[in-house]
Amino acid sequence: LTRTTIKDVSDAAGVSIKTVSRVLNKEKYVSEDTRLRVEAAVARLNYHPSLAARTLAGRRSFQIGLIHDNPNPYYIYNMQAGVGARCREAGFRMIVQPCDIHSPALIDDIGSLIDQAQLDGIILTPPVADAAPALEELERRRIPFVRVQPGTDLTATSSSFIDNVQAADDMTAYLIGLGHRRIGLVMGHANYVASGQRLTGYRQALQRAGIGFDPVLVQAGQFDLQSGSAAAEALLALDRPPTAIFASSDEMAAGVLATAHRLGIAVPGMLSVAGFDDTDLAQVVWPPLTTIRQPIRALGYAAADLLLAFDERIERRRLDHELIVRASTAPPGGG
């Protein structure tokens, strides 16, 4: 029970080891005829190169890391699906690593991962994408990295993002267009820059419509069901409760719905509820919910694509499957 090696393939194809390696790595200067013979031998022997040997001998490990500190299963699942899909296309492997952005061991954890696995690149999802110590460490090591939806220090780093300010503005304007004047906002987790961006968009739309900003209509939240539920309770208990509630995530929107139902408030008859469809949850929980689609999976795909583009040998893919996603090496124009 011994392993099939490149030697077996070269023997079978009647060429040298190095030539097989050339074919495997899609290098130039291999005659069409030779290439076909080698590929046939590879298929016939069902040969799969040892990643360990490639990593040790070569300059690349064909592995990238996905670092997150995010307790939202939907987000993680979809992000992994997106990054994983692009990796598979390019023959790379994705190494998923949870972390704690507040731990003093953060940069050690990331550093040892890079050292041990010889990662070719790193993807940072929020809120790690804004963890300055981690970013500094990656810069110092000169390892390619891409940040997903970063909120700070946008200069000179690659990132894939969605324009949260614009999206929140759009949604708020939509609610205003329905005739609402008192619109509650359930904010996201304070760790996430997206939370602030969504607040900015909300205020922006109110101002444009000449509606005064009322702080009592803004409730804190943590992006999860429970906090959405609690926030709705507070909002609906006000002397002058809102006629519409805009939640900064779909999980919180679901929480708002749960509270509304418990209080006997009909949705959307007596109360309009809107949210960001970060996780595809909203559509399932309550189809008539008004949502802004946030394609997490596409964000992940775009991030991986951007990262793999550092390696010019990887074929570049067109990113047109989700128009809302923009992959860029520069900060967004609109803010």
Added chain:
Amino acid sequence: LTRTTIKDVSDAAGVSIKTVSRVLNKEKYVSEDTRLRVEAAVARLNYHPSLAARTLAGRRSFQIGLIHDNPNPYYIYNMQAGVGARCREAGFRMIVQPCDIHSPALIDDIGSLIDQAQLDGIILTPPVADAAPALEELERRRIPFVRVQPGTDLTATSSSFIDNVQAADDMTAYLIGLGHRRIGLVMGHANYVASGQRLTGYRQALQRAGIGFDPVLVQAGQFDLQSGSAAAEALLALDRPPTAIFASSDEMAAGVLATAHRLGIAVPGMLSVAGFDDTDLAQVVWPPLTTIRQPIRALGYAAADLLLAFDERIERRRLDHELIVRASTAPPGGG
């Protein structure tokens, strides 16, 4: 910018390379004094051994695979968390690989993963745990593997599981104890053996209580919100609707709740709803929901622990953090 190697450590500690290797691998026959000197040097140099080199030279890769074909983000998230936690403790890495159990390329996909990464072991989650072609391939390759919650061929393979029949029986008996005589059941996805097991437990409890089995009270479902919602609609539209509904997963239970609320049926006043808390979702959506706790995370931890136990060099952990989880190499007694 060159890599810190074992040579650097051995120089710093004033010993041979082999001695450093011994310390790193916790081998016997290293004097306390030497070990301390080496460990100090490792820490001082912030040395992290190359996994690629260890894999290439040694018999182990320190990597295990987690194979799944499961669209439930909560399940995947918690399973990864459990497996990942045990791996981290043991200094292993978890490689996550989605697959398609109905694809003809299934065994090729798994096989090439094993070959490329030289995996030390594999964990199969439902429904892959019951995919015969995959199991055969793993047997043929003589690679250690553990099945999570297998439903078939329990003989002679390691697996971590929960006794679904007993759990469903318990829950049904509980509902009967509350005075219910017409209890609806929303079944799980047909791909999962757990679905059938839960039906068995349901029928078992009914029979013991002398309650006749009524097929119209059993609705199909797919373990997701939408099908739970649809099933509840069908059940509640019956001439003699159930007074309690037992959903085979918490996502479906949430769907049942949504439908009940939409129809103006108070829960738990007019209808009792129960479910398996597979994903921790139920507790959040509707705290008064009656649930049987299914600690997916613990199942994953147990599976990884079992797998790593194949390597006698890995320290065995006590599995007492979740009493409901049993890790075993034999089939469950109760069925």
Added chain:
DNA sequence: TTGTAAGCGTTATCAA
């Protein structure tokens, strides 16, 4: 208890 030497399966360098 410690050290020496060979080799793991690939890629990089250089020569043909």
Added chain:
DNA sequence: TTGATAACGCTTACAA
């Protein structure tokens, strides 16, 4: 366009 040979950083034998 191809091939020989030396790394790559570690573990496994085996010797001391």
